[in-house]
Each structure stands twice: as structure tokens, then as C-alpha cells.
Amino acid sequence: MARAVERALRERRYLVAEAGTGTGKTLAYLVPAALSGRRVIVSTATKTLQEQIWGKDIPLLRERCGLDFAAAYLKGRSNYYCLARGAEFARAPTFAAREEAALWPVIEAWSRATETGDRSELDLPDQLHTWKDLSATAETCTGRECERYEDCFVTRARALAGQSDVLLVNHHLFFADLAMRTSRAGVEILPDYDVVIFDEAHALEEVATEYFGLQVSSYRVDELGRDALRAVGDRPDLASMMRDATGELRRAGERFFQAVADGLRAGGGGAGPQRGFGARGAPRG
Numbered sequence: 001m002a003r004a005v006e007r008a009l010r011e012r013r014y015l016v017a018e019a020g021t022g023t024g025k026t027l028a029y030l031v032p033a034a035l036s037g038r039r040v041i042v043s044t045a046t047k048t049l050q051e052q053i054w055g056k057d058i059p060l061l062r063e064r065c066g067l068d069f070a071a072a073y074l075k076g077r078s079n080y081y082c083l084a085r086g087a088e089f090a091r092a093p094t095f096a097a098r099e100e101a102a103l104w105p106v107i108e109a110w111s112r113a114t115e116t117g118d119r120s121e122l123d124l125p126d127q128l129h130t131w132k133d134l135s136a137t138a139e140t141c142t143g144r145e146c147e148r149y150e151d152c153f154v155t156r157a158r159a160l161a162g163q164s165d166v167l168l169v170n171h172h173l174f175f176a177d178l179a180m181r182t183s184r185a186g187v188e189i190l191p192d193y194d195v196v197i198f199d200e201a202h203a204l205e206e207v208a209t210e211y212f213g214l215q216v217s218s219y220r221v222d223e224l225g226r227d228a229l230r231a232v233g234d235r236p237d238l239a240s241m242m243r244d245a246t247g248e249l250r251r252a253g254e255r256f257f258q259a260v261a262d263g264l265r266a267g268g269g270g271a272g273p274q275r276g277f278g279a280r281g282a283p284r285g
């Protein structure tokens, strides 16, 4: 497999490889990737594999096998402590759940000492509600306008990613970046790269669908009708026309979702779409 990966990298070809668990697949692609002299993204589905690659395989290659390459591990923004939001929170800490207050002194001390701001350095519960106030999302991060932008952990992690030969990410981050690159905004999360290796590639379809697929639900059609009516709330001259239009939209939506439900029943159901459809489907994102 290592030879096949090396050849694919050299000849710029696609390669699909499959091998059983525990046979050394990771090393079989990491070695040629590290030796290729190009920037290679390694994308995986699970945290367990990322931790294995970052904590065991990469150190093994660098420290024990003497391979000289720069590696970085980039996670989604919400994994990093946000200096701006953290400072705001610290001024008047309020906790979503009372038991989380006990963790605050630990988090606060760590936030002053950490080099990475990566929450995985702390043994925090997965469902720590307060973390939302201590991290940023694409909506809450003010980017270059933030006064902590230069020393921000996300900025630093991205700078390190920009200097790496091998960059470890997960499928979500990879496709979020791809979606942003292909959108009109043209914004990028990842640095430019030459090669991408997908490990745990069986999970790609679901993640790619999330970023490039289209979802419709009866809830969203109803909501569109409600929004349209609200938009002409102060225009009595348009109200009756809009009531007719949204009434027709609602009826067309009901016919559509009924037809989908009938089709799925007749065809024995489909694994994907069935979950999101139905005469009264639940909201889906």
C-alpha cells in the first residue's frame, strides 16, 4: 500500500485502498505523504483515529524513524478557547448548569497557561454548556476586527497549519473549507494543499451531503409562508394576494410531501430522505 500511495502521489493519480483494521494503513500513507515534499491533508472521520495519528503515528515517524516533516492538527473553531469571549465571560461568569461552576477555576487557570487553547487538553465533559460562551463560531467570531486576533488560538492554529507538510483534519472541517472555497465568498479555512488522503472514507458521503446537499422539509415550506405573510404585515393592499399565494404554496407543499411519503412507502423506504420528509416533517437545520 505504501508503494501504491507513493506512486499515486508521484504520478498525481487517484488511489482507492482498502485493508483490514490493524494492518498499518495509517503508516502506509503517512510515510509516502511525509516524504513527498508536498502539502498533504489527512482527513479522518473519528476523533479516536485523529488522536492515534497525532499522538502515536506522527511522533513515531518523526522521533523514532527520523522522518523530517512538519505536522499540524487543525480542528473546528469551536474546539478552541476564544480569548475575546472568554474575557467577556470572566467579567461576570454565569453558568448554564450549576455543576459547571465548579469547573471554572480549572478552565480559567488553563486558559492562562495553554499554548494551544484546544479544549481537549482538559478533561471536560462533552456536554459542557458553558463552553459555548468560551468559544466562538463563524457567527460570533469577529475575525480580523477582533482585538485579540493576533494572539487568538484559532489564528495561531491556522498559521501552524499553513507551515505544515502533513495537516490532520476531520471530514467536517475539510468539507466546510471546500464549501467555502466553492461558494461565492471564496473564503478558506485550510491553507492551500496538493494532496488529500481520506481515511475512514466510508463516512465521506454523509458529511459531503451535509455541506453540498439540499434539504427541504414541510416545516420549512410552512415557515416560508409565514415569513411571507409577516413581510407584508404593513401592506394591506398586498395581504389578500399574499394569502392566496401562501395558501397555494401550502397546498402544493402538502401534495409534494404526500407524494414523497407515498413513494417511499411504495418503494420500501429509503435510508436517507425518509428521515427528513413526511406530511409534517420536523425541522432539519
Ligand code: SF4
Pocket: 081, 082, 083, 084, 085, 136, 140, 141, 142, 143, 144, 146, 147, 148, 149, 152, 153, 154, 155
Ligand atoms: S478572532 Fe475570533 S476566535 Fe479569535 S479571539 Fe477573536 S473572536 Fe475569538
